[in-house]
Amino acid sequence: MKLGIPSRIFKVFIIGITTLYLAGPLYGMIDFSTKPLGNEGGRSLRAWKAIGEQEDLMSSISVSFAIAIIVMLLLFLLVVPTVIWVHLRLPKLRRPLELICLLPLAIPGIVIVVGIAPLYRWISIHITESPISLAGVYAMLILPFTYRSLSAALALVDISTLAEAARTLGASTMRTIFGIVMPTIRSGIMSGVVISLALVLGEFTISSLLSYDTLQVVIYLLGREDGKIAVAVSLAALLFVFGILFAIPTTKRQRAILDADIA
Amino acid sequence: MSTSAYVQLVNLSKHFGKVRALDGLNLDIAQGELVALLGPSGCGKTTALRALAGLQDLDAGSILVDSKDITFVAPNKRNMGMVFQAYSLFPHMNARENVEYGLRMKAHRSSSSNRKKRAADLLELVGLSTHANHFPHQMSGGQQQRVALARALAIEPNVLLLDEPLSALDAKVRTQLREEIRRIQLEVGTTTLFVTHDQEEALGIADRVGVMRGGILEQIAAPAELYERPLTSFVAEFVGLTNPLPAKVSGGSAEVLGVQVPTVAGSITTGSGLALIRPEWFKVEASTSGNAKIFAVSFxxxxxxxxxxxxxxxxxxxxxxxxxxxxLGIGSNVKVTLKSLPVFVKGV
Structure with missing residues (x-):
């Protein structure tokens, strides 16, 4: 449909305002992180170059990524198959499962910390002191977002018939879930992954209160010493997640699935 | 029970709450035969087919294929090819990969080149060799169902199960594909169970048609026999058009429109009833003294x-x-009599 001139102006206006709203803070971060100190003239990439020199920062980045990878594995091997299983075989449990998955959104972070602090104390004494153990609590925190995107994707296609077709062709239940259902709802899984990744890399409350040095905690500590480096790291992390977000639906097959979902 | 039966459904029962989907169903299918199950919604035909596929558990009864009891065998171990009513091609695979899927799942996997060759042969059989690289969303409904048929046949199934595969298609494609399914079934020789609510489809495709009601088979017979010699009034009225006319029955024959005609088994044996007469069993002659009048004519x-x-x-x-x-035109007076064919007479 072709838009009239007033509508087009309105469209450009809305897009312009939205872009400014989103790009403004990013510009502010670039500006601040490259501003010279004191009376030095010109722009400086000192803060960006210094990122690599911060040992705490580097180790916290690798820790946060390790946590993210474990959370993704738990998502793929546990959460996704469970949601699919309930959807296919135990439809009566869909509502209770949805309720359980939404709970982490309803319970404030501080309450969760109070609840799990004794458990983590026990873990740090008896199992490991590594922040990687945070993957357990993060896998729970991502449930509301992954559940919603998975159930939306499952509702778009006739998963039961596809699963039955795979079964009659000789596929076991596991092969049906991993080989047929998961690729079919890949768009839903991927959006769950992106949101989860953003959440894991950006989580501060729980890791800080449990005294683990994750990326956000280190950025916060760094910000108290050198704000410019902290802002440069924040911006880099943000751009990284953006990059993943835009990189996801690129291959031909994923487009085919997205088209099929819409059709 | 016939000993030559390849598929035997014995006394199958399944209740959904208070609804009896299957109520002691018995059905035998010979090897290479195409049997259609016909009936109104809720008669249990799809439940019977799904039970044979292993997708529906049963309250009682047993299922035998080639004399082996498969009642409790998982659906992925039964080697049944199934085409569903809803489009069921895997959306992330192209036509060839869909057809190959069942071969890849088999315990003794065939080599990649054998699989490719078999998929190509089957796509050719269903007339879609040029669509091997097309994804489901790039194909029409009829093409998708053909690929689904090729996929079901690729595993050389013990039984091919067709669950109203044509009902989502438009009329022309439906007729074409129906004829093609029959051609392919005869060519491949696979024992087939076809479920439909469309009597034209069932009569046009099957060696035998079973009419179901309330979870049991009312009658199973060759299409012509079912049409000409129904055993119950339900079958007579469900299969084809009938005209109910008053009849007086005695001694194995009935008087209808002043003509004596034989009655078929299952009819009442004496007294007054309603004869169910097919539209083509009438004789119509123009007659000014005729006691009937033409109301409408369709060519x-x-x-x-x-x-x-x-x-x-x-x-x-x-x-x-x-x-x-x-x-004969609209308003003409005519004399209506009957050809001397056996009729079904139900009690009133």
Missing amino acids: LGSTCRLTIDLADGARIRVQIPSAEASN
């Missing part, structure tokens, strides 16, 4: 359908060759 090509009001006020539908209808 159907080689045949003509007449709607006729009888003297007693009953309105009947009659089908005669167009050549015999040339002098």
Whole structure:
């Protein structure tokens, strides 16, 4: 449909305002992180170059990524198959499962910390002191977002018939879930992954209160010493997640699935 | 029970709450035979097919294929090819990969080149060799169902199960694909169970048609026998058009419209009843003294359908060759009698 001139102006206006709203803070971060100190003239990439020199920062980045990878594995091997299983075989449990998955959104972070602090104390004494153990609590925190995107994707296609077709062709239940259902709802899984990744890399409350040095905690500590480096790291992390977000639906097959979902 | 039966459904029962989907169903299918199950919604035909596929558990009864009891065998171990009513191609695979899928799942996997060759052969069989690289969303509904048929046949199934595979297609494609399914089934020789609510589809494709009601088979017979010699009034009325006319029965024959005709088994044996007469069993002659009047005429090509009001006020539908209808117009007086064919008479 072709838009009239007033509508087009309105469209450009809305897009312009939205872009400014989103790009403004990013510009502010670039500006601040490259501003010279004191009376030095010109722009400086000192803060960006210094990122690599911060040992705490580097180790916290690798820790946060390790946590993210474990959370993704738990998502793929546990959460996704469970949601699919309930959807296919135990439809009566869909509502209770949805309720359980939404709970982490309803319970404030501080309450969760109070609840799990004794458990983590026990873990740090008896199992490991590594922040990687945070993957357990993060896998729970991502449930509301992954559940919603998975159930939306499952509702778009006739998963039961596809699963039955795979079964009659000789596929076991596991092969049906991993080989047929998961690729079919890949768009839903991927959006769950992106949101989860953003959440894991950006989580501060729980890791800080449990005294683990994750990326956000280190950025916060760094910000108290050198704000410019902290802002440069924040911006880099943000751009990284953006990059993943835009990189996801690129291959031909994923487009085919997205088209099929819409059709 | 026939010993030559390849598939045997013995006393199958399944209740969903208070609904009896299967109520002691017995059905035998010979090897290479195509049996259609026909019936109204909720008669249990799809439940029976899904039970044979292993997708529906049963309250009682047993299922035998090739004399082996498979009642408790998982669906992925039964080697049944199934085509569903809803489009069921895997959306992330192209046509060839869909057809190959069942071969890849088999315990003794064939080599990649063998699989490719078999998929190519089957796509050719269903007339879609040029669509091997197309994804489901790039194909029409009819093409998707053909690929689904190729996919089901690729695993050389013990039984091919067709669950209303044509009902989502438009009329023309439906007729074409129906004929193609029959051609392929005869060519491949796979024992087939076809479920449909469309009597034309069932009569046009099957070696035998089973009419189901309330979870049991009312009658199973060759299409012509089912049409000409129904055993129950439900079958007579469900399969094809019938005109109910008053009849007096005695000694194995009935008097209908003043004509004595034999009755079929299952009819009442004495007294008054309603004879169920097919539209093409009437004889119509133009006659000024005739006690019936033509209400409407529809020309159907080689045949003509007449709607006729009888003297007693009953309105009947009659089908005669167009050549015999040339002098019959709306409002003409006609004399209506019957050909001497056996009829079903139900009690009133």
